[in-house]
Amino acid sequence: MAREPPGFHTIYVTFIAWPQPKERYGMLRSMTLALAAALALALPAVAQDKPTLTIYTYDSFAAEWGPGPALKTGFEATCNCTIAFVGADDSISALRRVQLEGATTKADLVVGLDNFIAGDARATGLFAPHGLDLSGLSLPEPWTDTDFVPFDYGYFAFVYNKETTPMPPASFEELIALPDDFKIVVMDPRSSTPGLGLVVWLRAAYGDRAPEIWAALKPHILTMSRGWSEGYGLFLKGEADMALSYSTSPAYHVVAENDERYAAAEFSEGHLAQVEVSGILKSSPHQDLARDFLAYMASVEGQKVIPTTNWMFPVIDLGADLPPSFGPQPKKLLEIDEATVTANRNAWIEEALAAIR
DSSP: OOOOOTTOOOOOOOOOOOOOHHHHHHHHHHHHHHHHHHHHHHSOSHHHHSOEEEEEEEHHHHSTTSSHHHHHHHHHTTSSOEEEEEEESSHHHHHHHHHHHGGGOOOSEEEEEETTTHHHHHHTTOEEOOOOOOTTOOOSSOOOOSSEEEEEEEEEEEEEETTTOSSOOSSHHHHHHSOTTOOEEEEOTTTOHHHHHHHHHHHHHHGGGHHHHHHHHGGGEEEEESSHHHHHHHHHTTSOSEEEEETTHHHHHHHHHOOOOEEEEOOTTOEEEEEEEEEEETTOSOHHHHHHHHHHHTSHHHHTTSHHHHOSBOSSOOGGGSOGGGOOOOSSEEOOOHHHHHHHHHHHHHHHHHHHO
16 A cells, blocks of 8 residues: 655545535634635644754854854754744843843743853753863863853953043043043943943952942043943944954954054953853753753854954854954963952942942
8 A cells, every 4th residue: 555755644535415505604714624624734834843952142153243143043953943032222131131031032042141140041041051062162261161052252342532531541440540631431230241240340340449440430420331342332323432342343343343542451451251142041942952052052164154244253163264353362361260240349339330330
């Protein structure tokens, strides 16, 4: 007996006498529904066999100009799956959403957490170990975290326009000593990872003197924006002399805009690295697929996407594939451990906000 192709079923149709006119509409409806049900059974089960990997991340990661689309295309070419990004204002917002949803979350992965909120994410108990060998990564410090996988990193820095600010401050102390009309834009540490980064940066550089530095910075702060895009946009419009960003931000202006006016001020106190990471949710029904996506992000193919879409350093050595405009890394690097940040972050945020109110 001949067999149908996999996923198909034979449909047997029995012909019956056509009813009288007044009976036809009911009979026609019944036959239509029956035929539709039979056809649904006959269709291949391809769609059901193609899982969707749902990824919570921040909006700019998933945007058409961010790394998300290229990573989606590249990974989908290697897997029988579909990637679906769900964007939030910031990675902090993405984490809060997962916390609210708990074990019922639709997310398989969260992409875009960082080393300053990883402790919070770990404490939720919602994330699974990644199980990957990451010994080949190239980061400021060896990566030993068993829960989160890094995909890029950068250094917090203040960006300035070389034409309008030819002599930028070379430290927080020099910035504080400038006239009050020298303005900077910073971000709210409660809603922005760069904003939180500045809080931790000042703590790493000055310890218990951090509130004093914040108070001295107050006259120079034009605004504390909710997010990076809003604040950096004000700087680009010429409303401030410097904006909190990353040492790699000028590379964007060079590569994407052929504009060499912007530079990052190197501060003598040193600079703090932000490492962006991703984690798998324990509740995900696609653990292996999620793990494969994290491995793809950390591969050469995945990492080639990062520098000119997320404008951060890759976590592997790309050699000549890294645009020269990314320049050297800061000479002095500051360090602070996750446990210290997790235990003190809220208090540090409050003392910073109190100092500038």
